[in-house]
Amino acid sequence: MGRSPCCEKTHITKGAWTKEEDQLLINYIRAHGEGCWRSLPRAAGLLRCGKSCRLRWINYLRPDLKRGNFTDEEQDLIVKLHRLFGNKWSMIAGRLPGRTDNEIKNYWNTHIKRKLLSRGLDPQTHRPLTNSYSDIRNSSSPLMIPEFAGIKVGTQEANSRSGTTEEEEEEELNLDLSISLPFQSQPPSANTAESKISTQIFATPPSMATQAVCLCCHLGFQGSQACSCQTMRMRMVPANDIHRYYRPLDS
DNA sequence: AATTGGGTCAACCGCGATGTT
DNA sequence: GAACATCGCGGTTGACCCAAT
Structure with a gap:
């Protein structure tokens, strides 16, 4: 048999969170970690589904x-990353x-x-709406988004000059995306387009990983037992796990 | 002052991947 | 290996805000 249900279907609050609920959740996670x-809702005294918490x-x-608002750099980066990953908001x-993925998704849908x-x-494709893909490849005009500096997909002229393939075209994009936590000890192994991209993105010196924000330091707990900076410097953290880059205070 | 319409964003829903029994 | 739960993700919804009328 499997496990018991994730939450009781009855007595579950839905909708907007109150300040009291927020505080209960914050207090609980501060004390016990994510x-x-x-089991969190019950333990925290919340009448919420764990998923909602x-x-x-x-x-x-x-x-x-x-x-606050997204900066131009963030906006630029989102466009670049979206071109690479599509709707992979996480x-x-x-x-x-x-x-957060939700925030970026919303920002994408409402602004970008x-x-x-x-x-x-x-x-979705970052290519002109009216033209087919072959039209684009034969087009002499660069695919540029002036508002997002540096987003240049490449041109036929450029390709014919350099003799690049479509895959190489991808690689021509400047992927200096290391403002976040771009290092991963083991890049994805599958020979997919995403893995190629990931390999490129993750090919950042290990030292970059140490530039990530440690939550404990952020909260002013640097140097305390809770601070895991030193531990984390010893092992690399998957980029997607940046929000988990901390250790429960009571551990 | 009331209504309307568009923009924003927090929250929910459903699904697939993964883990557990 | 089957059955089920959990987790995490992307898509969608709906409440709220604000400006225009």
Whole structure:
């Protein structure tokens, strides 16, 4: 037999979170750390589904979250990453410190998507809406988004000059995406487009990993037992795990 | 002052991958 | 290996805000 259900279907609160609920969740996670979302609501005294607690914490309550508008650099990076990963918001979020997948997804749908459309670009493919792919490859005009500096897909002229293939074209994109936590000890092994991209992105010196924000330091606990900086410097953390880069205070 | 319409974003839903029994 | 739970993700919804009318 499997496990028991993740949460009781009855007596579950839905909708907007109250300040009291937020505080209960914050207090509990401060004391016990993240994890075991199934048992968390009851233990924290919340009448919420564990899933809802996890979402609230990750998207809103985490102390390392950035608030406020996206910077031009972040916007630029989102477009680059979206071109590489598509709607893999968690992958994109993993490379934008302090931003959540939900936040990026919302920002994409409300701002960037519209901007691209107004430029006549397909937000999914980042290519002109009216032209087919072959048209684009034969086009002499660069695929540029002036508002997002540095997003140049490449041109036929450039390709014929350098004799690059489509895959190489991808690699021509400057992927200096290391403002986040781009290092992974073992890049994905599968020979997929994503893995190639990941390999490239993750090919950052190990020293970059130490530039990640340690949550404990962020909270002012550097040097304390809770601070795991030194431990984390010994082993590399997957980029997607930046938000987990901390250790429960009571451990 | 009331209504309307668009923009924003927190939260929910459903699904696939993974883990556990 | 089957059955089930958990986790995490992407898509969608709906409440709220604000400006225009």
